[in-house]
Amino acid sequence: MGKFERVRNVLIGILTIVVSLVMLLLEPEISFLIAAIILSFSLLGMGIRLLIYYFAMARHMVGGKIQLYVGLIVLDFGIFTMTLTDVPHLYLILYLLGTHAFGGVIDILRALEAKRNGSSWKLKTSQGAVNLIVAILCLFSLGSTRLLVVLYCLGLFYSAFVRIISAFRKTAIVYIQ
Amino acid sequence: MQTDFHYYATYCAAFLAGYSHEDSLTICYSAQFVDWCSRTYLSRLKAPLSAATTQLQLELMDAGTDPVGLQDITRIWASFHFLPRDLYAPKEKCSKRYRNKFRMICGPNSDLAARTVELAKGKSLQAAGVAMHVIADTWAHQYFAGTPSLVINNTNQHFYEILPEGDRKIQFRHSASLPDDLEKSIYTCSLFQSSENSIMNLGHGRAGHLPDYSFIRYRYLPAWGDYEEIVKDNPKEYYNAFCQLIYAMQYLRGERPAFETGQYAWETAAPHEAKIRNILETRQLDSCADWAAFAKSLSGQDVPDFDQNQYAQEYIQADKAAKDDTFLGKFILAALAQKSMVTNQIFRSGSLLAGFSVDFAEKGFKGIRDFQRLVKQAERGQDHGEI
Numbered sequence: 001m002g003k004f005e006r007v008r009n010v011l012i013g014i015l016t017i018v019v020s021l022v023m024l025l026l027e028p029e030i031s032f033l034i035a036a037i038i039l040s041f042s043l044l045g046m047g048i049r050l051l052i053y054y055f056a057m058a059r060h061m062v063g064g065k066i067q068l069y070v071g072l073i074v075l076d077f078g079i080f081t082m083t084l085t086d087v088p089h090l091y092l093i094l095y096l097l098g099t100h101a102f103g104g105v106i107d108i109l110r111a112l113e114a115k116r117n118g119s120s121w122k123l124k125t126s127q128g129a130v131n132l133i134v135a136i137l138c139l140f141s142l143g144s145t146r147l148l149v150v151l152y153c154l155g156l157f158y159s160a161f162v163r164i165i166s167a168f169r170k171t172a173i174v175y176i177q
Numbered sequence: 178m179q180t181d182f183h184y185y186a187t188y189c190a191a192f193l194a195g196y197s198h199e200d201s202l203t204i205c206y207s208a209q210f211v212d213w214c215s216r217t218y219l220s221r222l223k224a225p226l227s228a229a230t231t232q233l234q235l236e237l238m239d240a241g242t243d244p245v246g247l248q249d250i251t252r253i254w255a256s257f258h259f260l261p262r263d264l265y266a267p268k269e270k271c272s273k274r275y276r277n278k279f280r281m282i283c284g285p286n287s288d289l290a291a292r293t294v295e296l297a298k299g300k301s302l303q304a305a306g307v308a309m310h311v312i313a314d315t316w317a318h319q320y321f322a323g324t325p326s327l328v329i330n331n332t333n334q335h336f337y338e339i340l341p342e343g344d345r346k347i348q349f350r351h352s353a354s355l356p357d358d359l360e361k362s363i364y365t366c367s368l369f370q371s372s373e374n375s376i377m378n379l380g381h382g383r384a385g386h387l388p389d390y391s392f393i394r395y396r397y398l399p400a401w402g403d404y405e406e407i408v409k410d411n412p413k414e415y416y417n418a419f420c421q422l423i424y425a426m427q428y429l430r431g432e433r434p435a436f437e438t439g440q441y442a443w444e445t446a447a448p449h450e451a452k453i454r455n456i457l458e459t460r461q462l463d464s465c466a467d468w469a470a471f472a473k474s475l476s477g478q479d480v481p482d483f484d485q486n487q488y489a490q491e492y493i494q495a496d497k498a499a500k501d502d503t504f505l506g507k508f509i510l511a512a513l514a515q516k517s518m519v520t521n522q523i524f525r526s527g528s529l530l531a532g533f534s535v536d537f538a539e540k541g542f543k544g545i546r547d548f549q550r551l552v553k554q555a556e557r558g559q560d561h562g563e564i
Contacts, residue, residue: 004242004243004246004272005242011475040260055272056272056274056275057274057275057278057328057373058327059327060271060275060279060328060403061327061328061331061400061401062331062332062333062398062399062400062401062402062403062404063333063400064328064400067371072369090322
């Protein structure tokens with residue numbers, strides 16, 4: 001991880017904490033709407049970046065089409081999330097929880113892969129497990145929107161702290177000279 | 178390539194080219210030292226950090242992948258380990274960004290290879306050693322680029338070792354602590370990272386140590402190759418490298434009028450060809466012992482083990498004015514000159530991958546202070562009528 005990436009991770013972590021605090025202070029429905037908008041914009045940005053990378057670079061690469069597919073899927077998710085701002089809030093909540101749980105599962109799978117490769121895996125596993133637990137707890141608390149927001153924000157807090165801690169960690173690298 | 182070729186084989190090539198035992202030792206030590214001269218090492222010596230010819234894993238870990246960080250990485254790896262084959266290689270219907278990376282792909286017998294050897298002409302034995310490292314690596318590291326790039330340096334699962342009994346699929350793992358398993362063709366490589374500029378995508382990391390083993394023959398699909406398979410015959414390439422080193426050093430000694438690419442000292446190596454090919458083809462992770470025995474059979478002298486600290490005290494204890502005349506001082510000058518030349522050529526080709534280069538002859542000294550040593554060296558050369 002380079003210095004730029006470390007600074008970027010710290011800033012994203014701080015921003016996530018600020019957004020979580022704001023969400024805790026606002027009406028629960030508005031809070032989820034804000035989360036959906038932020039998520040959709042970040043997915044849109046990532047999707048567009050991947051598509052530009054594919055057309056400028058990866059289309060010449062063996063197996064480069066994967067970058068195109070990933071870009072399209074991420075972009076599609078971004079657009080889909082944007083449309084969800086119009087639907088009833090329950091669906092929005094379920095969708096957000098779904099993406100949260102999905103992120104948790106991905107973290108755990110990546111941690112397991114890191115473990116197989118002899119890299120550090122514990123922090124990633126705990127991050128994934130907490131995300132997954134928060135999503136499941138939210139699922140069983142759909143009756144109380146306020147409680148949902150609190151649980152969701154706790155998940156965001158945890159992710160933000162892990163991101164900040166990660167920025168200060170030395171990461172193991174296998175480099176073949 | 179590893180110590181076996183950069184140190185012992187380079188000694189043999191230097192001796193066959195006509196150098197004495199002592200001079201051959203200086204050349205092969207310098208050639209091997211290119212793989213050790215990191216910023217961390219130079220900072221211990223209080224030597225100019227711009228002379229770094231390699232980066233340690235820890236240094237790479239903290240290396241920035243912002244444009245300036247990438248330029249620093251590229252200057253080191255493209256100048257000393259992955260000399261570009263053709264900085265003006267045609268590549269139609271692609272972005273400039275892709276074309277610039279494509280042109281960084283390493284290969285032998287390039288204009289830059291000729292410039293590298295010519296740069297060492299009339300200079301120190303250390304400069305000859307640096308040049309020999311660069312030339313040898315153009316053979317081992319060809320098809321990979323000395324700049325982080327997923328679209329150039331990535332490989333996929335289509336990787337087969339070519340063996341007399343038939344081809345065998347190569348399995349890659351990412352555990353640095355485990356040695357490569359030659360029996361089962363299990364090799365260590367760097368992790369797949371989908372980020373274009375990840376350090377994991379620098380050089381031949383994704384292909385593991387395969388390019389560094391003289392015995393291996395393999396076929397694979399390089400990321401840049403439009404799905405055309407490349408067959409790499411290392412024993413053949415390494416023999417070419419060995420004969421080109423002899424040829425280059427005969428030129429440096431003044432026994433040949435010019436260094437021409439695609440020329441080799443076949444006739445000098447011919448009496449020893451069977452022995453050399455036997456060393457190159459033996460399936461082993463390290464062939465230092467075989468090369469050391471061959472070296473002794475040539476010169477009748479033992480080649481001592483490489484010791485990276487052998488000349489450190491001499492440099493540290495030398496007066497400031499006399500540092501450039503020490504063993505490591507001469508090495509540092511040679512490294513700065515090589516880095517300066519390659520960066521300039523990449524910059525002239527219209528690519529900023531290695532950063533900016535300011536031509537001293539046209540614009541005076543505008544740049545990193547460490548390179549003032551080169552100006553002083555040139556002035557000293559003029560005073561002595563060398564240039």
